[in-house]
Amino acid sequence: MYMYYGITMVFFTVFWVCHIYIYINNMTLFIFYHVSYQNVTPFLCIIIALHSVEYHVLPCDICIINCILLLQVTVRDALNQAMDEELERDERVFLLGEEVAQYDGAYKVSRGLWKKYGDKRIIDTPITEMGFAGIAVGAAMAGLRPICEFMTFNFSMQAIDQVINSAAKTYYMSAGRQSVPIVFRGPNGASAGVAAQHSQCFAAWYGHCPGLKVVSPWSAEDARGLLKSAIRDDNPVVFLENELMYGVPFEMSEESQSKDFLIPIGKAKIERQGNHITVVSHSRMVSLCLDAAAVLAKEGIECEVINMRTIRPLDAEAIETSVMKTNHLITVEGGWPQFGVGGEILARIMEGPAFNYLDAPAVRVTGVDIPMPYAKILEDNSVPQIKDIIFSVKKTLNA
């Protein structure tokens, strides 16, 4: 019985996050809270496991299992916790955007915040991006610290003038008189089946502009630490999330649960050490790179996978150091190839000290240079797949 119980727990941890359990009489009541990225409706499931006293189930076993369970946090929850803590910490912080309040967030990222903080701090806006983005920037200029949510960054194009001309450039144009402490956040890049107008990656567009910081987290820890840093930063930060990552759980270290856990903006992280080739990526593609690296490891190819974490300012030093060790480089991104993030990385490597260490041309793995199609087979073939990364690594190493 205990073995069955154990296996059931392991199975559930993959998809479920257990919040509480209650041991009542001879029954253990497990309340699970499940959010799937395909289906954003949370539902409660109560499983009643019958334990007989004769099986001597030790309370400590249950505690251990629940400790493991509790440290699995989805990206969505990490973002939610980060915003909750920052709202609590600083009264000037507030959130505005479409459906962030009473709807609990279009993707449920702001779930529970309106109930806790009310209308003053969690503001539902009409569907007027240019207007509310401008209002958010103005509020930042006058001393508040807004978090402006775009339902997806595709809609930020309607407000891009406010992000660039009103937010990013102002500190410079005013020679330091007027700062703009604002965060623009929302899902970026391809999702699943949402077609051309809802799938664009804006990392390169925003990464192009001085005066902006552009952040692209991958894991739950990234999301938490970087969002906190972004909110505490006194400058305009564009925070590019990914819808497909919202429901993915990650283990969070003890340290990362602290209320003051910050990840510095502008520093990349090496997710996997390796000697043969450097693979640089950001956001969801990091998952694919790690999967590809796992497959390649079986063939004896050790990839060093770098998670950029920040698009601007770009941590070129981390990439250079890695390239000087591995002598090979590929970049992996979901966005379009022309004038993209990969193009910038390659240019920097060319211009920097790492060029002389390259044994083969550095290449980019990117989304296909087309608007995103709808049909599943077409969509799947419009973004890099694990096999594309493996193929590019092998080509680079054999070249």
Add this chain to the structure above:
Amino acid sequence: MFTLVTERENPTFEKIISPIIDVPPSPALITVKSPIINPSPSPAQLTPAVANSMVVSARTYADFTPQATFDIKKCDLHKLEEGPPLQAVLTREEGLQYYRTMQTIRRMELKADQLYKQKIIRGFCHLYDGQEACAVGIETGINLSDHLITAYRAHGYTLTRGGTVREIMAELTGRRGGIAKGKGGSMHMYTKHFYGGNGIVGAQVPLGAGVALACKYLGNNEICVCLYGDGAANQGQIFETYNMASLWKLPCIFICENNKYGMGTSVERAAASTDYYKRGDFIPGLRLDGMDVLCVREATKFAAEHCRSGKGPILMELQTYRYHGHSMSDPGVSYRTREEIQEVRSKSDPISMLKDRMLSNNMASVEELKEIDVEVRKEIEDAAQFATTDPEPPLDDLCNHIFYNDPPMEVRGTNPWTKLKSVS
């Protein structure tokens, strides 16, 4: 406490025994018996011209009227039961101050015109002469602790919001002594509670509503005045802002400075409805004469009261006129006639209007006002001198002010070997 001043025969003015004004003729003909006033000593008293005139007409400062009440034009109202008062009280001190400020703006803009033609100012330069009553009237209707944002025709507001002529002119000439250290230029000047100076037409309107949101959020009883022109009035983001400002009852005064032309396009050719004060629809609106500084002041006070009492936003349309073209590259006569410009100058000039009022009511002397003119001219000359001799910003400053409160960082120069330093 009142000492009767010996009356003198003076055929120009009607004499009224009662101290209360109840005669409603044109403002030029009202006189009040003056109690002793105590003006601050002015250098004007000491110049030979004044001394001579004092000898000739034997007029002392005790003669000046300390204050007068003027009729002002009624405002057109939209969704308002009552409008601003129909009379405005102007004290002598206020009158002199408004005159001085408007004259400073006028002369500053004309000097900028001159410097631009000498190629000492470059790029964009949008001049404000003709519209002085708007900037001065608005500022007198609010407090310095309130907030203001406008578009690119901003030199006048930079001054009324606390900037100095020196800083403004040095910014126009791109020198290190400029209000934005030479990095902003004509369209990007900032002071405390003044958010520019914005180059993108209409973008400043949502920004202004955001400032108002901050005022409401922080509960500081401050308001934001958010200006735009007749050209910008058709921008979509302005209507988005009207909606949200009204929904959330933001303490925001939207002010449309209607100078009849959006660049070269007259209002009839640009807007299906030129009743800009009604374009806010559900937002109450006022239309008034923007060439009359008292009219602007009273309307602004009225609007500020409306906002501060929590009723939400309000819209004002100021009917005004610019003498120069849209910018320095526009002579301003291809889309309007010289006669039109001349007519406005002779009949509705804001500075002349104030001057006539004050002189007719014995609130100031011609010599005194001339003296102010001389002082203003001197101030502008000094500022222009500074603006042309101050050095340009140092090259080390090129990459500074990218981020606030950040450690120093490196910025790529024009080639990979050039690494430039940037500090906050």
